[in-house]
């Protein structure tokens with residue numbers, strides 16, 4: 591039975607983090623100083639198994655979920671992720687399986703992901719300039735390899751590809767227009783994301799945010815844009831189309847234009863905690879139920895109970911300037 595929360599929002603999307611590990615150290619997500627050699631990442635037995643993930647996914651589809659996104663950490667680091675995708679593909683009623691990746695392993699994995707049943711892929715790329723990109727990923731990963739990954743995904747039929755660029759003032763704002771220009775006319779969609787205050791480790795300040803409005807203004811000055819309608823209600827990106835027909839971009843104004851009212855997402859951490867908000871403080875321990883003797887009906891009741899009580903609207907409250915809540919890290923909960 592589909593569920594709704596206290597603000598009448600249905601449960602539509604489930605983001606599943608399949609690992610808390612990553613081979614990048616993006617300064618805004620897993621800064622090196624915090625996520626160093628001795629960082630206590632989750633031991634393997636703490637991670638949900640594929641069977642456990644698939645069971646939660648199946649029950650969540652029964653509650654209304656239509657779209658699942660695999661994320662992390664870096665999801666392609668999870669061994670045999672294709673096997674999980676194939677298991678999710680079997681779930682009746684699930685419309686879409688997507689994955690967000692830094693593309694470091696995409697060139698050799700793209701075809702296998704497609705063959706396993708992946709529908710769509712989002713690649714994170716913050717700059718086309720090697721020096722800037724490497725200063726942001728902080729592991730000297732070159733732009734060229736990400737572009738090769740995008741090409742491989744395109745060739746495998748995982749298109750159109752979305753490309754996420756987190757824009758940080760004074761760091762990569764000069765890359766907004768080049769990024770738009772590079773992907774215009776390719777069919778891929780660049781989505782410019784406002785730098786967010788997730789977690790506690792990225793030293794967020796409002797001064798570092800380049801607003802979505804400014805991004806649109808800068809691109810529009812060079813390549814005129816017109817606003818496009820959302821693809822579906824509750825789409826987080828605002829869509830803008832090039833007037834000359836060269837495709838579209840998206841801007842995600844998570845800081846300056848809160849979209850909590852239409853937020854239909856739940857997140858499952860790699861160790862099986864369910865969060866009903868990206869800025870959640872406390873996760874609900876689903877793994878304990880999965881590893882106990884609980885029946886599907888009992889887990890189902892637990893999940894619908896959690897969603898039914900949901901009151902989250904962190905971004906809206908933040909815009910009202912009334913909170914400074916403790917939060918979980920993006921690499922843990924999966925963005």
Ligand code: SAM
Nearest residue numbers: 619662663664690691692714754785786920925
């Ligand atoms: N490792 C994969 C990747 O980078 O695509 C998947 C996980 S990553 C946490 C998911 C998305 O969150 C990425 O597109 C990343 O750029 C974004 N992200 C991470 N920290 C962010 C922040 N502070 N503000 C905005 N977006 C952020």
Ligand code: SF4
Nearest residue numbers: 612614616619663692
């Ligand atoms: Fe890794 Fe993605 Fe976070 Fe970068 S944004 S550190 S690639 S999880």
Ligand code: SF4
Nearest residue numbers: 850853867868904905
């Ligand atoms: Fe959804 Fe929480 Fe983000 Fe609001 S702040 S849009 S409720 S995840």
